[in-house]
Amino acid sequence: MTTPAATIVVPTRGGSRRLPVLLRSLEAQDTDDFEVIVVVDGDIDGTADLVAEWAQRLPVRSLVFPENRGRAVALNAGAESARGDLLIRSDDDLEPGPGLVSGHLARHRNATEPIGVVGLTTNQYPDSPFARAYGRAADRRFLDDALGLPADRTWRLWAANVSVQAQVHARLGGYDARYRRYGWEDVDFGYRLRQAGIPVLVAPEVMAVHHGASTTTAVRALRALHSGAARETFVEIHGDLALPDAPGGRGLWDRLVGAGAAVATERTLRAYGPAVDAAARVLPPRIAEKLVALGVESAGLAGVRYPDRARSRF
Template identity: 30%
Template sequence: MSELTLSVVLPSYHRLELLPRLVDEYRRQGANQIIIVLDGPHPGWEDVIARSGPVEVVELAVNRGLARARIAGLERVRCDLVLAVDDDVVPEPGLVDRHRAAHAVAQDHVVQGYMPIALPAKRGRDAAPTYLYARDYEIQADAWRRGGSATILKSLWGGNVSLPADLYRRAEAVKPSVRLEYNEDLDLGIRLLELGATAVFDDSARARHHHSRGLRPYLRECEARGGAVHALEQRWGERPAQLTPIVTIPPSYSRVLGAAQRRIAAADSGGLTLASAVVVYRACGAVRLFTLQDGVARFLRRALAMRGYRRALETPTVT
């Protein structure tokens, strides 16, 4: 049996400076095809990417969001396998070969690679979002190790995922990708489950995720997460169970903190409660009370996700 061919699909948005290093590494590892999808106009990209040698570039006329940018890349794929990666994920040696090898054992197979967060040697005063993301990721990775195929597909985490190109196209036939501001990978996993796909988590298919998020973009992301929960409910007719804690306060949660989260969720503007939480967050960072700062960041995550969910509910659906 001949070796499976592999296409790397790499969407990017305003991170041109990261692309030459990534292209060089994927080429060094033997990827048969490298497709960069610039998610919207990126003037001057030719001068940056040309330094990397031959590579296929798709520049979208408008920003379409991650899921649809990936599909624009899928339309150019000529290989057996698609390795869907992110532009802030740096492959470690052997990544491409590990993905190829994992697909040699089964058809309709999805390989979830491992991509721990590259944390700095010294934590900065506004790094709680990245440290929370790193902890959440490791918790999920442990669940993948313990769970089976369905566990992986019900919590698919993009950035280092491969699957047969034909399977990806069939998932698009089940439901075409739509723009979601969060949980695009979960949406793909649900479609793959409907097709009867299997999945495996491969620790050795390893990359490093250079996640970086300060407080302000984190707050916007939290609200977007709530809107995405509503969008997935509308798309599938029910809410994926793992998303409930994002937009619902559990009974065991502090009544005082829960009331404060509800106040933030009910206000369209910042509000005094949100402003006070931001002040506490920044003060904790300044004096290196990082455990407390992380608690404030978690508190704000649900409060703003609840706001995003509420606002999505109140927005009329265009039919």
Template identity: 50%
Template sequence: MPEPQEVPALTPSASVIVPSYRGEVRLPVLLGGLAQQDTTDFEVVVVIDGEVDASAAVLAGLGESTGLDLDVIVFPRNRGRVAALNAGHAAARGEVLIRCDDDLLPAPDFVSGHVARHAHHGPRGVVALANDVMPDSPYARAYGVRSMDHLIASAYAGDIEPWRLWSANCSLTRGTWEQVGEYSQEYAHYGMEDTDYGYRLHQAGIPLVIAPELQVAHLGAPTSTHDRVMRAFHSGASRRTFEARHGSALSLPSAGTGPWGRLVDGLSRAGDESRYERATRAVDRLLPYVPRYVAEKLVALCVESASLAGYRHAQDVTASF
């Protein structure tokens, strides 16, 4: 009697790759959205970047309850988002590889929409935006909502090169991934590893297209001056790494001219990471008591100077993801 032959697993059309750190609260929301997709021809690969919470246990229950084709990779210790992204892409079986951060809320046509953007086309990268959803607060009213609206409007108007927008909601085909290679492991600080990858796609001659219909809600946006400024500071430090790898692809950071530029420049020279930690917490306490115009200027001053300060103090910045 012949031995039974193992039936090979079918290759899904797409893989949704989810890097996650401390995601036990966010992951059920994301997987709930993925369970409502208008297609089932996809898998979900979640990479848990360090056993620091109950994410693995949460996913064990969600795999059954959602009916998703779910693959979970667990790093025993935190290795950073780059390592998580690379591990997820390496494990993925789909033809279209969709990056989806764990704090997004995808619409029902999220997966099919990304797949459709690659159908009947040559190699390309698909960039979709994530619109920050944040609770009402002095920070949101003064800066958070307006800055996000400005970014989205500028992106759709073509004022920002698409490679600079490669981020939490994007996709490429397996062939393009194999051609361009992994995310660079040289990035030790928050930010810029995505911009680096977008630029490498651009360098390789692979067109990047923006897909407005695939915009999603971003539930993990900064909700305070402190959080927004510390991200700017670390991203500024990462800009040094990008510069070392790609030269002047990005213009050198500058405070600009005039009184505002001199103020930004002066603060950036005086401010190190610990000073921004303290100063931004003080600003958050102050925001409810000043006019909105003043509040907006205070936050903008902190964000702009922090980005420049991070660039200037990169060697002193604590590695962080």
């Protein structure tokens, strides 16, 4: 059996409805010099059977955990089982173009030193009050900011569509399994790349469409709550100086966000979100955007200040 140049590692939980879009995109790649490992983090919906069906059309196999162990553990298991020299990490809800694998490979082959590559993602939203009031504009701002980041800050972009040599992944010890809330195991890995002196390059040519974007204010705010809580794990591990942009300020908006954070819990956010989405149908766009932003930023700050409020598991 020929050893592939790249291994695509896909962590998933409850992904049987999302994965076909990704797998069809991987079937259409302009190179076949890769394999796919889907790491099923507790099979709750027949994902392993789906992967077995796709194995007749694509070089894909699954690793199945008997129970939920977290995304970091899933990513590390995929890396340990990989045969490719390059590890491409992909979330299960992405739709990459046909040049995803060849683009990541080219970036690394053209580098004179070990690097990390970030492909970025663009969110695809259904038409909704949240998307119109906040989601699409926030994504445009994020993409503009990401493409303009200086080289010493691109590590913050490490996320759903990235690649690194397998030997670099092993040298860093993989992803940190202490992250069990939403996100930040990625940021942690990007930070450790930077600390190791490994440049993180942004590659717009391998950008992928993300189909799992938040579609309501409640979902976006709940993710912000959990992300804020996971941020504190990062600070505990690496210290306050690793993230100099501490949340909170003294302006009127900062005070409003602080007041919102004081009462933001999973329960209150689930009530606030639908109310804002309903109001966004009739309010002026600028006001609707501010109301969504208030909920999201308050939730994020609440996660930082009161991490125990993030009770769900992702």
